[in-house]
Amino acid sequence: MQKDHFFTRRRMLLAGAAALGAAGTAGGVLAGRSQETTGTAAPAPVPGPQARQALKGSTFRLQPLTGDGPPRAAPRKLKVRREPILRISGRGRQMMLTFDDGPNPDYTPHILDTLAKYDVRAMFFVCGECVADYKELVARMADEGHVVGNHTWTHPLLTTLHRKEIRSEMERTSDIIEDACGERPQWFRAPYGAWNRAAFQLGAKMGMEPMAWTLDTTDWMEPGADTIIDRVESGAAPGVVVLSHDAGGDRSETVHAIREWLPYLLDSGYHLTVPRRRV
Numbered sequence: 073m074q075k076d077h078f079f080t081r082r083r084m085l086l087a088g089a090a091a092l093g094a095a096g097t098a099g100g101v102l103a104g105r106s107q108e109t110t111g112t113a114a115p116a117p118v119p120g121p122q123a124r125q126a127l128k129g130s131t132f133r134l135q136p137l138t139g140d141g142p143p144r145a146a147p148r149k150l151k152v153r154r155e156p157i158l159r160i161s162g163r164g165r166q167m168m169l170t171f172d173d174g175p176n177p178d179y180t181p182h183i184l185d186t187l188a189k190y191d192v193r194a195m196f197f198v199c200g201e202c203v204a205d206y207k208e209l210v211a212r213m214a215d216e217g218h219v220v221g222n223h224t225w226t227h228p229l230l231t232t233l234h235r236k237e238i239r240s241e242m243e244r245t246s247d248i249i250e251d252a253c254g255e256r257p258q259w260f261r262a263p264y265g266a267w268n269r270a271a272f273q274l275g276a277k278m279g280m281e282p283m284a285w286t287l288d289t290t291d292w293m294e295p296g297a298d299t300i301i302d303r304v305e306s307g308a309a310p311g312v313v314v315l316s317h318d319a320g321g322d323r324s325e326t327v328h329a330i331r332e333w334l335p336y337l338l339d340s341g342y343h344l345t346v347p348r349r350r351v
């Protein structure tokens with residue numbers, strides 16, 4: 073009975089969206105509503121060609137990266153990309169900060185403290201096996217407005233795995249992120265930046281866009297905090313996505329460096345943003 077209700081409602085919304093056209097509010101409303109039905113066990117009715125057109129044309133899919141709130145979660149199939157997103161678009165001096173491989177109790181809280189001090193949001197690409205140990209840190213990320221992304225369960229080189237193994241790495245991680253913060257991730261980053269077709273296809277199927285980076289701080293090489301600071305400050309530019317790590321080794325240099333380069337970026341007029349896919 074409940075399911076029938078959902079389906080009827082969905083059909084109505086799809087029909088309404090088709091009539092109104094794809095742009096503007098129709099796309100946004102449709103996105104929000106159609107997601108409600110994705111949890112049902114039975115297959116959803118196939119929308120007619122007009123409705124499909126409306127879905128396809130929705131403008132919410134990858135908006136310029138603005139806004140502070142965490143995106144509303146709901147897996148929905150996306151277009152399969154051939155390359156990951158490397159930088160952000162949008163006007164002005166916008167940059168994005170990303171932290172990979174965590175959470176880690178020795179470093180992640182310090183990074184979160186610094187971000188909170190300057191009222192800045194970032195993306196955290198977490199590994200499932202770390203989330204299993206420190207779920208509360210992932211909950212804190214989400215509570216404080218950061219975007220939590222999927223970085224696989226064990227951080228393998230995906231290009232050496234079978235599709236089934238890649239699926240398991242990604243799916244389990246999305247599951248535990250949802251457990252930790254109540255929402256499934258909408259972003260995926262391949263370990264080592266090693267993408268393959270399966271990763272793009274599976275990510276799209278799971279409702280995740282592939283996000284890479286522009287500027288590697290090389291903090292994973294532990295080159296000294298000064299080198300990290302210099303890399304970020306000299307590499308800063310509009311659209312740049314910065315890669316740092318809050319786990320996977322001794323990240324005290326990362327923790328110290330961000331206390332220097334973050335206020336520098338803000339003083340230089342950069343707006344540090346997180347992506348918002350759905351409006």
Ligand SMILES: [Zn+2]
Nearest residue numbers: 172173263264
């Ligand atoms: Zn990584």
